[in-house]
Amino acid sequence: MNKRWLKLAAVPVALSFIAAACGSDSSSSSDSTSQNTTAAGEGGDFGGVTVTITGPERDDPSIAAINDTLNAWGETVNLKxxxxGDADWEANINTQVEGGNPPDISFFPQPGKLADFARAGYIVPVTDEVNTTLDEFWADGFQKYGNVDDVQYGVPAKTDLKSLVWYQPQAFADAGYEVPTTYDDFVALVDQMAADGGPKPLCVGIESGQATGWTFTDWVEDMVLRQAGADVYDQWVNHEIPFDDPQIVTAMQTVVDLWTPENVFAAGGSIAATNFADNGQPLVDGQCYMHRQANFFAGLFPEGTTFADPSDPTAVDVFYFPDINGDKPVLTAGIFASAFNDDPATMAVMNYIATADYAQTRQKNQTEAVGGGLSGYLSAAMNQDPAVYQPLEQSFLTILNASQIARFDGSDLMPADVGAGTFWSEGTSLVNGDTTAADAAAAIEASWPK
Amino acid sequence: MSATTTTLSGTGQPGPSSAGQSGGIVDRAYQFLRRIPTGVLWLIVVVWSIPTLGLFINSFRDRDAQRATGWWKVKPSELTIDNYDTIFSARAGLGRSLLNSAAIAIPATIIPIAIAAFAAYGFAWIPFRGRKGLFIATVALLAIPLQVALIPLLQMFVGGASVTLPLLDKTIVLIPDFDLAGTTTSVWLTHTGFAMPFAIFLLHNYISSLPKDLFEAARIDGADHFTIFWRLVLPLSIPVLAAFAIFQFLWTWNDYLIANTMIGANASQQPTTILIANLAGDFGRNEYILPAGAFVQAFVPLVVFFALQRYFVRGLLAGSVKG
Amino acid sequence: METLERTGADEGAPDQPAASAGGTAPGAGRPTELYVKIAGGFVLALGVLYWAVVEEKIRSTLLTVIIAVAASAGIWIGANLLFNQVRGRWQMFNTIAFAVVGAVLGIVLHGNLVTIGSGNGFLTWVIGPLAGAAAFGGLGFALAQTDDPSKRRAIALGSSIAIGLVIGAVIRDAYQPGLDPVAIVVYTLVGIAVGAGLSLLLKHPPLGGALIGAALGWVLGAWGAADLGDGSIGTSIIAALVPAVLIGLRLGMTKNPDYKARVAIDNRSRAVIFIGPALAFISVMLVIPAIRTAYLSLLNKDSVDFVGLDNYKAVFDDKNSLDLTNWTNMFTSVPFILGVILLAVAVVVGVSMQKRTGRAVEIGNPTVAPLVVGLLFVCFGAFTAMRGTLINNLWWVVVVTFVSTAMGLAIAVLADQRGGERVAKSIIFMPMAISLVGASVIWRFVYTARDTSTEQTGVMNALWIGLGRLSTGSGLPTIIATIFLVLVLVGLFMVLARMLVRYGPGRAVVPGILIVLVGWLFIRFTGIVGGGVGGFQTLPDGSVGGQTVFFVQETPYNNFWLMVIMIWIQTGFSMVILSAAIKAVPTELIEAAKIDGATTSQVFWRVTLPQIATTIGVVVTTLIVGVMKVFDIVKVTTNGQFGSQVLANQMFAEAFSFQNKGKGAALAMLIFVAVLPVMIYNIRRMQRES
Known part of the structure; x- marks a missing residue:
């Protein structure tokens, strides 16, 4: 018999294999879906289903802490x-949702995006049970950014505090400076430091690769909050007043007026070229006195820096970025968890994330993961055990709790075209001196999606 | 010359290339000048390796050392393998992610080569109507930014593909749902499709330039297309197959976008690129790990390159033309 | 191109043995190599086996891949073997081809549990296909036996009636269709129209197409439109019999092809077999998404409303895309003036070359250098005056493509068969192995600028400030550097003089240009003009301090520094491809040219270069496309700020970050359309050449 014939005979066999493979595949997939639907439902036992979560927090301690915390709780109700973590979360979540493959829950760092998703019907409202838990542990000011058109979609899962100024208490003491308590004091202190000719008053750098400019937007937001007040701030981020409103332009102008070469230490004099992460080193090296940046900046100081430790002369501490009108506003940021389906297991996870137990357990786990240092995590949930936080972190919480007005980072509330687009780029141009505050504001206003 | 010269003088080494004079004067100067092309070559090599060298040295320095001084001022005392240690002990599991990368890159290299080699041979040596037009159309698809295909493909992997007949309210399943969403299989399938235009383009260029006499002789000997392809074209195309394999392997190994899109929330299937990108942390806080990460990531492609480089051999065709 | 010419000279001697060594086909191999291969393969197999046992992941992947590859390869090879029979053994071919069709039909019906008796495990996959193969194979065999039209008609019709009846009779109750006459009529009519139309288009008689179309229409109408399970055995026989008869009629009209027709079938089938799989992948993965994108680009942000060409208009109206307001500035820019001077030199040289050789411009003659460099300078001058995404993109394409190809070619030629070839090529290749994002991060380190009061961590700024210190200083290093520059200048003048005396002004152009460049550097370095060169500044108190360059932030030059990243990566690409091509140039050609007395430079320009011209075309085309599509570099370094935006990054931002799907799609289409003419031109030219 010819050899070719043997080969030929293989064809139908191969074909039938494919068909068999198709057949078995489709049946197995239908099995798994039916499992999912039947398993959900019973109160304390979810039959070992897995709930998937994605989010932008992606470094090892965070991933480990989130997984460990949720799974330790999950064991008690039999779910996984x-x-x-996703380094490109902002773009990837869109693709996943449109491709029909979203996770069960996602962590939104931008309430603006959460609102978009809610209005598009991608995410589902939280159940009443979750709402009750939220009311128990979270102040209205934090809840409201997960609320879209009076329906609660998001659960706060992490809080960042941005209205902070980092400084070395010993350096202040040596030069005879006092921590300012009003904005006027702050400006006077900056002028005093500049006049004394020692280290520069401020360290500022707004370069951050693809996100260059975000530091500037934080300054402007803090300034709007102080100069014009919380109401104008809300109108501004909701686009009820135009971006080029005189009050906003004034705030932008105030920031760049403060950032003069005399006041700012930056690489070669270029704030736009200085990486924001490179501001910690000059502060401890004594090249500048102050640096306004959020709580997570603790992780960007050189190795071995101590925090809020009166016994160490090189220790770094924070003070509240002072206010103008005495209403103690704070600029915050954070993360909201939101669900893409209302399976009981998914909602049970959402409910747990809303509790103080989640916050303090995660904080405990994350502190352990970084060997007892600063975890980088912070939560404004009420009724947490303060003992899980380090001294510096406790001062963050003190500042947070002392304020009557907490407002979320405006660039995260605006549409991405503005908040992660023109606000950054026009801001960078303004800092670079390529445009004026009025022109920059007008250009941002023009880019606001209709 | 122009390009070489301008680029070189740009790097601050204007001297050597100037001496490239020609002529047959047999004297010492000539002996010296003879070596200049080699000198130019090694100069380029040195310039090229500077960033990599810096990266390599920095991968052994901790964050503060990287920030404080340039890599050329490295002190032996500050060398550490902590960065590598961080990567190797990553919670997400470097070993697993390397396996995933291999599970993506190996099929995504071998399968397109086979399919594209058939097609390239078909376009080059099988006469049929509309051949040129079809070839141009195929290669023109090279210009499509692959980002536009991500969402439709993900939809297909999630739910298969089906067509609803007009009027009848009946759907016909064109591609069944194989439950591929979030698997490495979906990633290499996507790579296979995206690689096709370039692979056909590159292989066709080579295969179509094989001498015509070869094929005519084989035809006269009674060989069919399948035999010619298998016995003649494939062995003769080894250099170009190796070249394509190197690039395809590299691209798929280093791909972040497609893997990130297709795998989504399925952490157990993540390749190394995603693992390392995640280690860099929020706000690039741990960016100092990236040099070490880049070397861990580049190790396998380099091995592949070294392994395949030996297939670039001169004179593959020599024997066949004579014989 | 004297540099390359010398390369050839060096190669002269060692070329011979190397060529003959490489002349043996790699398949033959030396024994030791074979053992190494076997051992390597063995170790690899063991490793894979170990993995497969230990790692579930590898096991499942291996299984998937092996099943997929084996099945596809089986089908592919089977199809090839089948169609190998067309020319010589029509009968056998016809029988098997029909049998395969029958088997597939059997699998579809029986495997999907549509027919009675299916569902008994493995037998399900055997009985149906076997029955189908037997029935259809018999029909094919019978048809191949006779050429008498009436007999063929009888055979075809008879068997198709039988097959139709049987199929109709064995359909399970659950699948028997309740017939919907309207749908059947409509679909059949549509099928007839489409089938006949297609036949006419292909210049065949319309009847055949109409019959097939009617059959398909009937199937769609009778099975697709019906509620399955509502019918009886009668309806399923009607639904199956009619299309079977229609196809039988069509089969009866055919005749056994003569040898010429069979050759045509052979060729056409091979075209499908060889190209089909690739086209299938391409249409699913690229063509359909491309059409979808074209459609989306005409819709608004949320893909709801039709907006026509507004998205495209928005791109061009944007001042960030194209800003020509300062175009007159280019006439006063230094590069522009330099370029004009070089072009003037080119004209002078060109005229003299015209007199001597009859051709003013020729690849490899002295006119080329000033011409190309001059053009580049002029364009550079223009670029510094005009801004915008589109201009940036144009520059990316021109600069990266040109420099990468030229460098890759130079390295491939210089390293070819030289000591250390592998080492050199590996180092040039190294950047390819680092991902684009990784490379961008590395170069951000390289370009870093820090305050001059601290140490520079970026090597570029460190060098630049070092040069400034050297230039403005007065110590021993400065003196040594000055003396070195003088020596280089003197050497250049000697070369210039020799060129002028021996070869005339044509050959003196390159040293002349170099003298101007080095001379300018010398004048600046010694501080005759501008006080020095490098990164320095005179501080208010009169002392000299360092001055950094913001490589990534300073418009418009930052664009070029970002392009350097791409060039650093892509040179490895062009080097590998061109190196493979150079190695494939037949040794005979080169030897023949040498025997004819060609110099090594002539061999390169007249033999090697034309031989690899199409490959250069491939590299250029690929680079253009790659550059147009690259977004990672810009995204990681600046994200389009500081005037460095490119179309691909803008598209990514619009489509994925800002969720402006219409504009994102429009930008994607723009990228596609912008590259298309260049590509088509390139491909057509390559096809003409080969």
Whole structure:
């Protein structure tokens, strides 16, 4: 018999294999879906289903802490949680949702995006049970950014505090400076430092690769909040007043007026070229006195820096970026968890994230993961055990709790075209001196999506 | 010359290339000048390796050392393998992610080569109507930014593909749902499709330039297309197959976008690129790990390059033309 | 191109043995190599086996891949073997081809549990296909036996009636269709129209197409439109019999092809077999998404409303895309003036070359250098005056493509068969192995600028400030550097003099240009003009301090520094491809040219270069496309700020970050359309050449 014939005979066999493979595949997939639907439902036992979560928090301690915390709780109700960090979350979540493959829950760092998703019907409202838990542990000011058109979609899962100024208490003491308590004091202190001719008053750098400019937007937001007040701030981020409103232009102008070469230490004099992460080193090296940046900046100081430790002369501490009108506004940021389906297991996870237990357990786990240092995590949930936080972190919480007005980072509330687009780029141009505050504001206003 | 010269003088080494004079004067100067092309070559090599060298040295320095001084001022005392240690002990599991990368890159290299080699041979040596037009159309698709295909493909992997007949309210399943969403299989399938235009383009260029006499002789000997392809074209195309394999392997190994899109929330299937990008942390806080990460990431492609480089051999065709 | 010419000279001697060594086909191999291969393969297999046992992941992947590859390869090879029979053994071919069709039909019906008796495990996959193969194979065999039209008609019709009846009779109750006459009529009519139309288009008689179309229409109408399970055995026989008869009629009209027709079938089938799989992948993965994108680009942000060409208009109206307001500035820019001077030199040289050789411009003659460099300078001058995304993109394409190809070619030629070839090529290749994002991060380190009061961590600024210190200083290093520059200048003048005396002004152009450049550097370095060169500044108190360059932030030059990243990566690409091509140039050609007395430079320009011209075309085309599509570099370094935006990054931002799908799609289409003419031109030219 010819050899070719043997080969030929293989064809139908191969074909039938494919068909068999198709057949078995489709049946197995239908099995798994039916499992999912039947398993959900019973109160304290979810039959070992897995709830998937994605989010932008992606470094090892965070991923580990989130997974460990949720799974330790999950064991008590027999469900598994799988958290995946995603370096390109902003773009990827859109693709996943449109491609029909979203996770069960996602962590939104931008309430603006959460609102978009809610209005598009991608995410589902939280159940009443979750709402009750939220009311128990979270102040209205924090809840409201997860609220879209009077329906609660998001659960706060992390809080960042931005209205902070980092400084070395010993350096202040040596030069005879006092921590300012009003904005006027702050400006006077800056002028005094500049006049004394020692280290520069401020360290500022707004370069951050693809996100260059975000530091500037934080300054402007803090300034709007102080100069014009919380109401104008809300109108501004909701686009009820135009971006080029005189009050906003004034705030932008105030920031760049403060950032003069005499006041600012920056690489070669270029604030726009200085990486924001490179501001910690000059502060401890004594090249500048102050640096206004959020709580997570603790992780960007050189290795071995101590925080809020009166016994160490090189220790770094923070003070509240002072206010103008005495209403103690703070600029915050954070993360909201939101669900893409209302399976009981998913909602059970959402409910747990809303509790103080989640916050303090995660804080405990994350502190352990970084070997007892600063975890980088912070939560404004009420009724947490303060003992899980380090001294510096406790001062963050003190500042947070002392304020009557907490407002979320405006650039995260605006549409991405503005908040992660023109606000950054026009701001960078303004800092670079390529445009004026009025022109920059007008250009941002023009880019606001209709 | 122009390009070489301008680029070189740009790097601050204007001297050597100037001496490239020609002529047959047999004297010492000539002996010296003879070596200049080699000198130019090694000069380029040195310039090229500077960033990589810096990266390599920095991968052994901790964050503060990287920030404080340039890599050329490295002190032996500050060398540490902590960065590598961080990567190797990553919670997400470097070993698993390397396996995933291999599970993506190997099929995504071998399968397109086979399919594209058939097609390239078909376009080059099988006469049929509309051949040129079809070839141009195929290669023109090279210009499509692959980002536009991500969402439709993800939809297909999630739910298969089906067509609803007009009027009848009946759907016909064109591609069944194989439950591929979030698997490495979906990633290499996507790579296979995206690689096709370039692979056909590159292989066709080579295969179509094989001498015509070869094929005519084989035809006269009674060989069919399948035999010619298998016995003649494939062995003769080894250099170009190796070249394509190197690039395809590299691209798929280093791909972040497609893997990130297709795998989504399925952490157990993540390749190394995603693992390392995640280690860099929020706000690039741990960016100092990236040099070490880049070397961990580049190690396998380099091995592939070294392994395949030996297939670039001169004179593959020599024997066949004579014989 | 004297540099390359010398390369050839060096190669002269060692070329011979190397060529003959490489002349043996790699398949033959030396024994030791074979053992190494076997051992390597063995170790690899063991490793894979170990993995497969230990790692579930590898096991499942291996299984998937092996099943997929084996099945596809089986089908592919089978199809090839089948169609190998067309020319010589029509009967056998016809029988098997029909049998395969029958088997597939059997699998579809029986495997999907549509027919009675299916569902008994493995037998399900055997009985149906076997029955189908037997029935259809018999029909094919019978048809191949006779050429008498009436007999063929009888055979075809008879068997198709039988097959139709049987299929109709064995359909399970659950699948028997309740017939919908309107749908059947409509679909059949549509099928007839489409089938006949297609036949006419292909210049065949319309009847055949109409019959097939009617059959398909009937199937769609009778099965697709019906509620399955509502019918009886009668309806399923009607639904199956009619299309079977229609196809039988069509089969009866055919005749056994003669040898010429069979050759045509052979060729056409091979075209499908060889190209089909690739086209299938391409249409699913690229063509359909491309059409979808074209459609989306005409819709608004949320893909709801039709907006026509507004998205495209928005791109061009944007001042960030194209800003020509300062175009007159280019006439006063230094590069522009330099370029004009060089072009003037080119004209002078060109005229003299015209007199001597009859051709003013020729690849490899002295006119080329000043011409190309001059053009580049002029364009550079223009670029410094005009801004915008589109201009940036144009520059990316021109600069990266040109420099990468030229460098890659130079390295491939210089390293070819030289000591250390592998080492050199590996180092040039190294950047390819680092991902684009990784490379961008590395170069951000390289370009870093820090305050001059601290140490520079970026090597570029460190060098630049070092040069400034050297230039403005007065110590021993400065003196040594000055003396070195003088020596280089003197050497250049000697070369210039020799060129002028021996070869005339044509050959003196390159040293002349170099003298101007080095001379300018010398004048600046010694501080005759501008006080020095490098990163320095005179401080208010009169002392000299360092001055950094913001490589990434300073418009418009930052664009070029970002392009350097791409060039650093892509040179490895062009080097590898061109190196493979150079190695494939037949040794005979080169030897023949040498025997004819060609110099090594002539061999390169007249033999090697034309031989690899199409490959250069491939590299250029690929680079253009790659550059147009690259977004990672810009995204990671500046994200389009500081006037460095490019179309691909803008598209990514619009489509994915800002969720402006219409504009994102429009930008994607723009990228596609912008590259298309260049590509088509390139491909057509390459096809003409080969």
């Amino acid at each position: 949680v799988e958290y995946t």
